[in-house]
Each structure stands twice: as structure tokens, then as C-alpha cells.
Amino acid sequence: MGKRSSKPSARVLPLIPLPVPLAILPATTIKIPIANRSDIAAILAKIYSISPTAKPDAAITIACVPLNSPDVSPLDGKLLIEDGSNKGRRENLYETDPVNATKKDIFGYACVAKVSGVQGRRQGELSLVVEGLERVRVVDVVQDRPYFEGELEAVDEFVDVDNPEFESHFNLLKQLSRELLALVRLSSILPRAPAVSLSPIVARRLELFIARKDLTEAGSLADFMANVVDCTHEEKLRVLAAVDVKERVDKVIEILQRQITNIQGSTRITVTTSALPVPTGSFDIDQLRRLQQEALQRRGMRGSNMPAGFPGGLPAGGANVGDDEPNEVDELKKRLQDAQLSPEADKVAQRELQRLSKMNPAQAEYQVCRNYLENLAEIPWTKTTADQLDAKTLIKAKKQLDDDHYGLEKIKKRLLEYLAVLKLKEHANKSLDEQIRTLADAAHPQEEKDEKEQDIEEKPTREPTEEEMRLMEKKRMVDKSPILLLVGPPGTGKTSLAKSIATALGRKFHRISLGGVRDEAEIRGHRRTYVAAMPGLVVNGLKKVAVSNPVFLLDEIDKLSTSNYNGDPSAAMLEVLDPEQNHTFTDHYVNIPIDLSKVLFIATANSLDTIPPPLLDRMETIQLSGYTTLEKRNIAERHLIPKQITTNGLHSEEVLIPTDVLDKIITAYTREAGVRNLEREVGSVCRSKAVEYATAKDTDTLAAYNPAVTLSDLDAILGIERFAEELTEQHARPGVVTGLVAYSSGGQGSILFIEIADMPGSGRVQLTGKLGDVLKESVEVALSWVKSHAFELGLAASADEDVMKSRAIHVHCPSGAIPKDGPSAGLAHTVALISLFSGKPVPPTLAMTGEVSLRGRVLPVGGIKEKLIGALRAGVERVLLPEANRKDARDLPAEVLDGLKIEFVGHIWEALGLVWPERWEGREAGWESRL
Numbered sequence: 063m064g065k066r067s068s069k070p071s072a073r074v075l076p077l078i079p080l081p082v083p084l085a086i087l088p089a090t091t092i093k094i095p096i097a098n099r100s101d102i103a104a105i106l107a108k109i110y111s112i113s114p115t116a117k118p119d120a121a122i123t124i125a126c127v128p129l130n131s132p133d134v135s136p137l138d139g140k141l142l143i144e145d146g147s148n149k150g151r152r153e154n155l156y157e158t159d160p161v162n163a164t165k166k167d168i169f170g171y172a173c174v175a176k177v178s179g180v181q182g183r184r185q186g187e188l189s190l191v192v193e194g195l196e197r198v199r200v201v202d203v204v205q206d207r208p209y210f211e212g213e214l215e216a217v218d219e220f221v222d223v224d225n226p227e228f229e230s231h232f233n234l235l236k237q238l239s240r241e242l243l244a245l246v247r248l249s250s251i252l253p254r255a256p257a258v259s260l261s262p263i264v265a266r267r268l269e270l271f272i273a274r275k276d277l278t279e280a281g282s283l284a285d286f287m288a289n290v291v292d293c294t295h296e297e298k299l300r301v302l303a304a305v306d307v308k309e310r311v312d313k314v315i316e317i318l319q320r321q322i323t324n325i326q327g328s329t330r331i332t333v334t335t336s337a338l339p340v341p342t343g344s345f346d347i348d349q350l351r352r353l354q355q356e357a358l359q360r361r362g363m364r365g366s367n368m369p370a371g372f373p374g375g376l377p378a379g380g381a382n383v384g385d386d387e388p389n390e391v392d393e394l395k396k397r398l399q400d401a402q403l404s405p406e407a408d409k410v411a412q413r414e415l416q417r418l419s420k421m422n423p424a425q426a427e428y429q430v431c432r433n434y435l436e437n438l439a440e441i442p443w444t445k446t447t448a449d450q451l452d453a454k455t456l457i458k459a460k461k462q463l464d465d466d467h468y469g470l471e472k473i474k475k476r477l478l479e480y481l482a483v484l485k486l487k488e489h490a491n492k493s494l495d496e497q498i499r500t501l502a503d504a505a506h507p508q509e510e511k512d513e514k515e516q517d518i519e520e521k522p523t524r525e526p527t528e529e530e531m532r533l534m535e536k537k538r539m540v541d542k543s544p545i546l547l548l549v550g551p552p553g554t555g556k557t558s559l560a561k562s563i564a565t566a567l568g569r570k571f572h573r574i575s576l577g578g579v580r581d582e583a584e585i586r587g588h589r590r591t592y593v594a595a596m597p598g599l600v601v602n603g604l605k606k607v608a609v610s611n612p613v614f615l616l617d618e619i620d621k622l623s624t625s626n627y628n629g630d631p632s633a634a635m636l637e638v639l640d641p642e643q644n645h646t647f648t649d650h651y652v653n654i655p656i657d658l659s660k661v662l663f664i665a666t667a668n669s670l671d672t673i674p675p676p677l678l679d680r681m682e683t684i685q686l687s688g689y690t691t692l693e694k695r696n697i698a699e700r701h702l703i704p705k706q707i708t709t710n711g712l713h714s715e716e717v718l719i720p721t722d723v724l725d726k727i728i729t730a731y732t733r734e735a736g737v738r739n740l741e742r743e744v745g746s747v748c749r750s751k752a753v754e755y756a757t758a759k760d761t762d763t764l765a766a767y768n769p770a771v772t773l774s775d776l777d778a779i780l781g782i783e784r785f786a787e788e789l790t791e792q793h794a795r796p797g798v799v800t801g802l803v804a805y806s807s808g809g810q811g812s813i814l815f816i817e818i819a820d821m822p823g824s825g826r827v828q829l830t831g832k833l834g835d836v837l838k839e840s841v842e843v844a845l846s847w848v849k850s851h852a853f854e855l856g857l858a859a860s861a862d863e864d865v866m867k868s869r870a871i872h873v874h875c876p877s878g879a880i881p882k883d884g885p886s887a888g889l890a891h892t893v894a895l896i897s898l899f900s901g902k903p904v905p906p907t908l909a910m911t912g913e914v915s916l917r918g919r920v921l922p923v924g925g926i927k928e929k930l931i932g933a934l935r936a937g938v939e940r941v942l943l944p945e946a947n948r949k950d951a952r953d954l955p956a957e958v959l960d961g962l963k964i965e966f967v968g969h970i971w972e973a974l975g976l977v978w979p980e981r982w983e984g985r986e987a988g989w990e991s992r993l
């Protein structure tokens with residue numbers, strides 16, 4: 063039996079056209095902006111003028127009407143008043159602004175509404191709040207100015223309550239409404255949620271509202287849902303025009319289905335059995351699963367697309383529904399499998415995977431666990447690159463090192479030794495592997511072989527015992543790479559040497575900068591309990607190179623902080639570098655032993671002084687000293703100039719730096735042990751030439767371009783000379799001696815003048831030239847020795863005469879602004895004092911270095927190579943060195959050995975014999991016993 067709502071008679075009411083996409087349905091409330099709406103003002107004015115006594119809360123009834131849309135067919139509810147002018151507007155000229163609307167723009171159905179108030183604070187934001195009451199048909203528009211007035215006819219809402227088909231449609235509408243509600247609630251708590259959220263109270267009320275609707279209220283439920291969901295203007299018009307309730311319900315079902323699909327498409331719906339976010343009320347897992355499965359079926363997805371083992375289509379843990387991305391947990395599992403974890407790591411990984419699969423992705427712990435597993439999958443547990451160790455390896459490696467670096471013979475030799483050992487070990491292990499395999503085959507002969515093959519196979523006489531196998535394993539050469547430490551001044555090629563080794567071996571290279579690392583956790587990682595914990599530098603390095611046998615350069619290990627309140631980074635390094643321990647290195651974050659024994663560590667440092675002794679003890683030190691001018695010239699010619707020419711976009715024939723220009727750059731513009739500044743200066747020269755060349759090319763004057771750089775160009779390109787070279791004096795004067803100095807910064811050596819003057823006084827000694835305590839003391843030692851031997855030296859008339867009795871002396875070392883310290887000028891001071899007191903000058907081309915003791919012995923000093931290179935540059939011809947430094951002189955570059963006459967002295971008397979041979983030659987050190 064059908065049910066019809068009562069039919070009120072036709073009436074005339076003011077019509078308020080709504081701006082597109084606004085539409086109103088019965089039982090809903092909307093806000094109509096009233097800025098610039100003269101018609102609304104007129105309606106309100108009229109109502110109050112008719113009934114000036116109307117109370118503010120008296121109900122004011124009007125009708126709200128949406129504007130026509132081109133996509134809604136006349137059958138759907140186009141205004142029945144048609145006129146000729148309407149036709150031309152069908153396609154595109156439809157009005158969307160109610161201010162300009164004419165009669166033809168009024169839609170055929172409207173909604174009688176009650177004005178419930180005005181909302182908004184400021185003038186431009188005010189809006190009229192109206193509440194839809196009933197659906198009406200617009201029979202005619204009787205007035206359009208100053209506001210529309212329409213003749214309205216109530217519609218006949220027909221509800222066929224006895225129709226089973228209608229009932230099932232109504233049930234579907236109810237179910238979809240609740241499904242949508244659940245999805246909106248669910249999606250709002252998921253990560254990457256769309257911007258929809260629903261408070262639990264509102265959700266609960268909506269739940270009840272939907273649940274309480276019965277069949278007779280199907281139309282109003284459809285109106286309500288059409289109003290709350292996101293639908294187009296046209297859809298709303300169609301719902302408004304759907305007088306037949308069944309048709310309306312079908313239309314809303316269509317809208318809801320689309321809406322649900324959209325939410326599922328944009329959100330990954332993940333349901334876990336342990337922590338299901340069920341909306342308060344009547345939702346349960348099964349219902350949700352069913353709803354989602356239905357939604358999937360509607361979208362044409364097959365059951366086969368669902369992970370197996372989950373009858374409801376929802377796996378417990380991490381399966382996402384609605385997109386084709388593979389499951390996150392499965393993906394991780396696969397990555398972990400591919401990572402070939404160590405057995406220990408595998409156990410932990412499986413445990414964590416299990417935990418992850420039970421977790422809700424919204425939990426903070428989920429991300430932590432996932433990050434950890436991702437880290438495990440990225441660590442190269444067993445992956446290695448094959449070392450290029452064939453017959454030609456050593457030749458190839460030598461060529462690589464020679465190609466990349468000039469000189470450094472000792473270091474190259476040591477590196478080649480390392481490669482040779484590695485090659486031998488690998489060869490020995492390979493043949494051992496073969497033996498073990500043969501024995502193992504003999505122990506299980508029948509495996510993988512069919513009967514026939516077995517007959518042919520020669521039977522081993524006996525099976526190997528376990529003991530034999532163990533012995534064989536013991537013979538295996540352990541791959542314990544030594545840790546090399548390259549020590550030397552900056553820019554001497556330590557980093558680039560390490561890179562060449564990696565290239566020669568065909569291994570991956572990674573640089574870990576340790577300079578300024580103050581926190582132990584930077585090396586070992588943070589424990590996983592900390593927020594944003596991460597693995598340390600070593601594990602990160604391994605992750606980056608993705609193999610377990612890279613070359614790691616531990617740069618600036620001398621700048622690593624020692625014990626402080628953040629732990630002791632240098633102690634953490636101990637475990638990394640100890641070949642006995644580093645096969646079980648444990649990072650705090652990973653917390654599983656990682657084998658670092660295959661990593662070849664090469665450390666670099668500028669000085670050994672700041673490296674803690676236990677750390678130093680674990681490394682094999684290779685010393686690199688500064689380069690001589692000749693070496694620098696060769697390095698520049700072979701490596702730096704070609705490199706800079708190409709870096710600056712030129713060809714080798716387009717820049718020519720002659721040797722004299724290069725020498726000038728080396729001596730006047732750089733003062734360093736390495737070649738970094740030299741490379742920079744050469745770069746400046748090449749850049750300037752590049753500008754010159756490009757200009758010449760652009761102006762077609764290439765013929766006039768001169769690729770050669772001249773000495774005068776240098777002044778213009780690099781500015782005025784930065785360093786004036788200390789050169790030996792031309793004239794000898796008593797009291798002035800050439801000493802030798804090695805600057806601690808830059809590792810450069812040079813000469814230094816020791817000047818002593820005497821004046822009348824009573825034994826006072828004045829020292830200037832920024833001398834350090836040790837240097838001052840060495841002057842005192844020299845003076846004491848001279849005073850005590852004044853008679854033997856012929857400086858005093860008798861043994862008890864004090865040479866300083868009536869004189870004062872002033873010792874000065876230029877350049878006065880540079881701090882100087884150290885005992886190595888002791889010999890020069892002694893000779894200078896004797897020269898002053900005896901009035902005999904010392905030849906300026908004779909330089910000396912050495913510490914003296916009170917007994918007159920000449921003791922060894924450091925920095926011989928730098929000092930001698932500096933001396934040669936300064937024009938020194940003869941050098942006196944301590945006897946004990948004879949070994950250092952063996953390593954000197956050939957140009958130094960050729961250019962300098964080096965003499966060794968063990969005692970001051972010997973030195974005096976060499977300085978003034980005419981007077982002291984043959985004098986023996988036996989005099990020391992007189993002291």
C-alpha cells in the first residue's frame with residue numbers, strides 16, 4: 063500500500079535564488095551570503111513593513127530556489143515556464159550569480175524554508191540562515207523585481223512501503239550511510255589522512271540518526287545524506303527534483319557509493335585485530351570487513367587480489383585495501399631476505415617483523431620498528447665487491463698510484479706490499495676451499511648424483527674425520543686488514559692516496575670525517591630507546607657503500623675529541639680499529655655485532671701528538687713529509703696544471719706556464735708543505751687565461767692570444783708577492799750565524815738569523831724576537847758553555863776571568879713577530895757567541911742546527927728534511943747537522959743532497975773545527991771531561 067503525504071494548496075511566497083553551487087533540501091540548514099543581495103534586503107523590509115510588530119523570533123517563511131544548470135534535463139525539474147530566449151542559453155550562458163538571475167534561471171523545484179537568523183560579524187560576511195521545510199514545485203514566477211515571487215505548489219511525495227525492492231534499496235541507503243560514516247571516522251585516524259575528521263560524539267549521533275530512520279522516512283534520509291556528502295550542484299538539483307522517493311533514494315545511493323570509493327582510494331585502510339579503531343556503537347570488525355569487501359566488489363576487484371589466508375579480505379596487520387601498492391610488511395620482509403642478513407641479525411629481524419605486523423601503523427612505535435628494520439635491510443651484512451686480484455693486479459696498482467701521485471715512493475711501496483699480501487692470502491684460501499669441498503663431497507657422495515653417475519665416480523678410500531676438517535679450517539688465512547695511518551702536513555696527498563688504493567683494488571670508497579666529532583654516539587649510534595635514534599658514522603658509511611669490504615678513510619683522526627661529558631669518541635674508535643675486535647663491532651642502534659674485519663681502514667692525521675697512545679698503537683704509521691720545490695714543480699707540471707686547465711674549460715695547448723713562472727708561484731705565492739695552495743694559485747692563473755682566451759675568441763683576435771704566462775703577468779693575476787724568501791746574507795759579521803728552522807704550521811722549512819750584539823754592561827742578557835722558554839734556556843746553556851770554556855776558546859786571558867764581567871749582550875732572532883721556540887738553535891747560539899767574543903765572522907752560506915748540552919754535546923733535532931729544503935732554497939751551501947741525525951739525511955731528495963754539503967758533528971769542538979778550521983781543526987771532544 064502506497065503512502066502519500068498530505069497536499070497543501072498552492073501559494074505565493076518570496077523566492078530567494080541561491081548562488082551556485084548552493085541548493086537546499088528539506089530538513090537541512092544552509093547559510094545564504096547576503097552581501098550585495100538587494101533582493102533579500104527587500105524581502106526582509108517588505109515582511110517587516112507588512113507586519114511591523116513582528117517579533118524577531120516569529121517564523122518568516124520564504125522559498126529558496128537553486129539556479130538552473132545546463133546538465134540537468136528539463137525532465138529532472140527544469141522550470142516549467144519556458145520561453146524562446148531560454149534556448150540559446152542552454153549550452154554555456156547559465157547564470158551562477160543570483161544577483162543577475164532572471165526568471166529563466168529559476169529552477170523548477172524549490173524548498174520552502176524558515177529564516178532562522180542572520181550570522182556573521184562584519185558587514186561583508188553576513189549570511190541568512192534558513193532551514194528547509196518542504197519540497198515544492200515552482201509553478202510560476204509572478205514577480206522578479208525588487209525580488210522574485212513564485213507561485214508554489216506542494217509536491218506529492220509517494221512512498222511505496224510495501225514494495226520489497228524499495229525496501230532493499232532503502233536498506234542499502236542506510237548501510238552505505240553508516241559505511242561512509244565509519245570510513246570517515248577510520249580514515250581520520252590513519253596516517254596520511256584526508257582532511258576529514260569527525261568527533262566521536264557527532265559520529266555517534268549520526269549513527270543513531272541513521273539507525274532510527276524507518277521506511278516512511280526514506281525520502282528525508284536521502285535528503286539528509288545528499289546534503290551532508292560532497293556532491294555536485296547538478297546532483298543536488300536532481301535530488302531536489304526527485305519527487306518520487308524511490309528515484310531519490312537511488313540517486314543518493316549512487317552518490318554515496320562514489321563517495322566511499324573516493325575515500326578508500328585516497329586512504330589506505332588498515333585494520334589490525336589487536337587495535338581496531340571501532341566507531342562507538344554498533345560497528346564491529348566483521349561488519350567493517352564485510353563493508354570493505356562489498357566496496358571492493360563494487361569496484362570490480364577480485365578475491366584473488368587479496369592476500370591469502372584472510373577470509374574477510376582483510377589480513378591481520380598492514381594489508382592495505384583500495385590501492386595496488388604491495389604490503390609494507392611483505393615488502394620489508396623481501397628486502398630483508400635480499401639483504402642476506404647474518405644469522406644473528408636474521409633472528410632479530412624476524413622477531414621485529416612479527417612485532418611490526420601486529421602493530422597499528424598509527425602507533426608511534428610502528429615507525430620506530432619500521433625504521434629499524436629498514437636500517438637492518440640496508441646494512442651490507444655479507445655483500446662484498448670482488449677484489450681485482452689477478453696476475454696483473456700489482457702492475458695495475460703501481461700504475462694507478464704512479465699516475466695519480468708524483469714521488470711518495472716509500473708510501474707506494476708499502477701499499478703495494480699490502481696488495482701483494484692480500485693477493486697471496488686470497489689465493490691460499492681459494493685452494494683451501496677447494497680441498498674442503500672435495501672432502502665434503504667425499505663425506506656425502508650420494509647426494510645429487512644418480513645411481514649411474516655413482517658407478518662411474520671413483521669411491522674415496524675413506525671419509526675425512528671431523529678433526530681433519532677443523533685443521534683445514536684453521537689453516538684458512540684470516541682477512542685482517544691492517545689499519546694504515548698516513549701522517550703529514552695538509553695538502554700532501556693523504557686523501558687522494560687513499561682514494562687511489564680503493565681504485566686500484568676496485569673497492570668502494572667512503573670518507574668519514576672525524577674532525578670535531580665530540581660525541582661517542584656519532585660513531586656508535588644512539589640506543590634505540592632515544593627519540594630519533596640513528597646508527598653511527600661507521601654503520602651509515604656501510605649503508606652508503608652497500609658492501610662490507612669498502613675502503614674507509616678516517617679523515618683527521620688526530621682531531622677526534624677525547625673523553626668528555628658526551629663519552630669518549632676516541633675510545634669508541636678503538637673497537638672499530640682493533641683487528642682483533644672489529645669483527646664484532648656493535649653499534650648502539652643496531653645492537654647486533656657487525657663484521658668490520660673486511661673493511662680496509664686508512665686513517666689520516668696532521669700530527670701524531672694528539673692521537674691517544676692506545677689508538678695510535680693499533681695503526682701502522684706511514685709518514686709523509688712536505689714536498690721540496692722541485693717536487694712541487696713536478697707535481698704541478700704533471701698533475702695540478704693539467705687538472706686546472708681542464709677544470710677551467712681550456713685545452714692543454716691553450717695555457718703554458720714556464721718553469722720560472724711556476725717556481726715563482728711556488729716560492730713567492732705559497733709557503734706550505736703540501737700543494738693545496740699551489741693548486742689554488744695555478745687555478746687562478748688558468749682562470750685568468752681562460753678569460754683572456756674567451757675574449758680573444760669573441761673578438762676574433764685569437765691570433766694575438768699568447769698562451770704563455772709571463773713573470774709580469776703573475777703580478778697582475780695573483781697580486782703582489784706574498785712571501786719574500788729569506789736569503790743568506792752577502793757579508794759576514796761577527797755575532798751573526800745562519801740557523802735553520804722548520805715552521806710547525808705548514809711544515810715548511812727556512813733559514814733564520816741568530817744575531818748577538820754586545821755592549822758595555824755587567825753581564826746582563828737581553829732576549830728579543832718572541833722567543834719561547836725552551837729557546838731562552840738554550841741561549842743560557844750556550845752562554846754557560848762559552849763562559850766555562852772561555853779560556854780554552856781563547857776568549858779570556860786566564861781560566862778564572864769572566865767574559866761577561868763588563869759587558870751585556872742582546873740576542874735577537876728576526877722575524878720578530880713570528881713566535882719561535884725549541885732547543886734546536888743551541889749550536890747556532892754557541893757559535894754566534896764565540897764569533898762575537900772572538901771577533902771572527904762565520905761564513906753566511908754556512909747554516910747549522912742542533913741542540914747543545916752543558917757538556918757541549920750536539921744533540922739531534924727534528925724537521926731535518928724541511929730545514930734542508932729551506933736552506934737550499936735560501937742559498938745555503940754548507941750545513942752542520944747533529945751526528946745523530948745522520949739517518950734522517952739518508953731520505954733526503956736528491957736535489958738537496960746534490961746542492962748542499964752536509965757535515966755531521968757530535969760536539970761543539972767538532973763544529974768549531976768545521977767553522978774555523980784554521981784555528982780549531984783537530985780539536986777533540988775529550989775537552990768535555992774538564993767540565
Ligand SMILES: Nc1ncnc2c1ncn2[C@@H]1O[C@H](COP(=O)(O)OP(=O)(O)OP(=O)(O)O)[C@@H](O)[C@H]1O
Binds near residue numbers: 668
Ligand atoms: N704527490 C702528489 N702527486 C699529485 N698530486 C698530489 C700529490 N700530493 C698532493 N696532491 C694533490 O693535492 C691535493 C690535496 O691533497 P689531499 O686532499 O689528498 O691532501 P691531504 O693530505 O689529505 O690534506 P689534509 O690533511 O688537509 O686532509 C689533491 O688535489 C691531490 O691530488
